[in-house]
Amino acid sequence: MIEGINLSKTYGNRNVLRDISLMIPKGEFTAVLGPNGAGKSTLLKILALISKPDSGEVKIGKQSFVNLKGELKRKIGILSHSSFLYPELTAYENLRFYGRLYDVRHLEEQIISVIKKVGLLLALNEPVYTFSRGMLQRLSIARALIHSPEVIFLDEPFTGLDQQGISLLQDVLKDLKSSQKTILMVTHSFEQGMEDIDRILIINKGQIAADFPTENLQSGDLKRIYFEKVAS
């Protein structure tokens, strides 16, 4: 479970998040939609305990960040716009590095397992600077999952992936959902990976403009609601 309570954030004199509260139960897959600059990435970074809100509080599984910094981070995996990967190191070395930061048990097997999941086994010992944009994105997915996190945050994860990569990521997401992981995904697309999503959160101008389940949502409804909410 993730809970954000009265989260606000300003950059300079810009109110990027205005008093956002939300609660995402364990095992739920939530998609966050919203126009550019709405504050989606900022919200994600705050919920993932990467950056601090100016006011408000984040709780993960009833534990507050204030009390339990390091241990909470162990439960979180994040896929951001940046890859967090070291170009001089190989795919294997990058995953081993992050795996060690999280004290992953049986790291060797875990590395092989996640690298297979993203279809990069053949590139395992290639240095990352030789990777294409799509390969980088796949390796970033592997990196985000190396420590089998309970909660996964994804910021526009489909960007840069080819058709094959897209269906691979959809499979990964399906997998995560079926193993009861909590997922929060910022996305621009109304189609990719939508069938597994339980709930939609629309963010506009730093506030929650809409929050509804995908149950009973007819095709076309989402687009209509989105433009209604974002235009107003």
Add this chain to the structure above:
Amino acid sequence: MGRALALITTIIKKDLVSELRAKESVVTMVTFSVLILVLFSMAFEPSRETVREILPGLIWMSLIFSGILGLNRTYARERFNDCLIGILSSPIAPYHIYIGKAASSLVQLFIVEIITFPLYFVFYDLEIDGSLGILLLTMLLGSVGFILVGTFLAALTSSLRSKEALLPVILFPLLVPVLLASIEATSAIFAGLTLNQYLPWLKLILVYDLVFLVVPLLLFDYLMEVD
């Protein structure tokens, strides 16, 4: 404790392997130090007496300038692809990142020292009257102090604009105590003074090292906050 050590080692190894592949920092640092050393010896054709007087300052200044090149590099590498955010989103304590990065920078500085130090004997006809062992200890302690404060401040400046130019500007005033003490102790050892005569300088370096081992323990969390 064991876990902390394992995390620190993980950071050090990662840094050194990256450096070994890219060979940017150490090569630049060594080139720079050797260049200074050779150019000075040609510019001054120093006699043995003047050498004794200027050499300690020259050795330390060239170490510090080349060290700054390395310090800027080590954080530039973390900023690329936002790797530092990746590290900070893991459970590692920021202080362990600090110690790890300081240690890997120190190893690189030692490599520079091991390569350049013998060259001073060649180019300057250097003779040491004091104990070589204590000289090496002084080099060690002084380098530790410099790298600790440098790693601390590089973390601060690396998030600012015009970071590379800013580091030396902020670093030098803070370096004065350890730099002065290291130069004084080195001079004394070159001249063969007794340990008692320069022990206060060594103690000053040691205190400085301890301060910059402890202060970041309190402050590094704030320095590493992500916006």
